[in-house]
Amino acid sequence: MNDAAAPPPTPPTPSILRRLASMLYEAVVLAALAFVAGSLFLLASQGQQASGLLRFVLQLYLLAVFAAYFLWCWLRGGQTLPMKAWRIRLVAPGHARVPPRAALARFVYATLFIGAFVASVAAALEHRNLLLAFVSLALSGVGIGWALVDRDRQFLHDRLAGTRLVQVD
Numbered sequence: 001m002n003d004a005a006a007p008p009p010t011p012p013t014p015s016i017l018r019r020l021a022s023m024l025y026e027a028v029v030l031a032a033l034a035f036v037a038g039s040l041f042l043l044a045s046q047g048q049q050a051s052g053l054l055r056f057v058l059q060l061y062l063l064a065v066f067a068a069y070f071l072w073c074w075l076r077g078g079q080t081l082p083m084k085a086w087r088i089r090l091v092a093p094g095h096a097r098v099p100p101r102a103a104l105a106r107f108v109y110a111t112l113f114i115g116a117f118v119a120s121v122a123a124a125l126e127h128r129n130l131l132l133a134f135v136s137l138a139l140s141g142v143g144i145g146w147a148l149v150d151r152d153r154q155f156l157h158d159r160l161a162g163t164r165l166v167q168v169d
Contacts, residue, residue, distance in 0.1 A: 109157035113143025
């Protein structure tokens with residue numbers, strides 16, 4: 001008889017619909033976070049209109065605030081508030097907790113893929129061009145659409161970062 005303990009079963013992957021709903025909830029949380037952080041930036045800049053270099057600094061500041069939020073949540077317990085509500089946890093197979101490097105990689109990849117997706121939707125709506133909308137959504141939706149063909153149904157940013165989302169009971 002083998003004395004080696006069998007590895008614990010891998011929790012199931014949440015449905016794509018559940019993950020997208022969590023992302024929508026996350027967008028609401030990020031909007032609130034951007035409002036508070038933007039207000040603090042406005043106070044610090046003494047109400048100056050954010051244009052040119054100041055606008056770029058504001059964008060970098062908001063990116064840093066978002067990174068701090070996600071990394072803090074993922075490194076503490078693998079869940080943001082929306083992930084808790086939708087019973088989803090970020091894990092790194094083979095690790096008790098998500099390593100900082102994997103969490104940072106996930107943030108960078110997700111920002112590239114999901115940020116491109118959001119920017120393409122905004123650009124398509126602003127220009128009211130259906131062809132632009134279709135092409136930009138198709139190109140930038142690759143990161144999310146990857147889950148439809150991935151063997152574990154993971155998004156591309158999770159596959160690249162070595163992380164995965166699991167359902168929590």
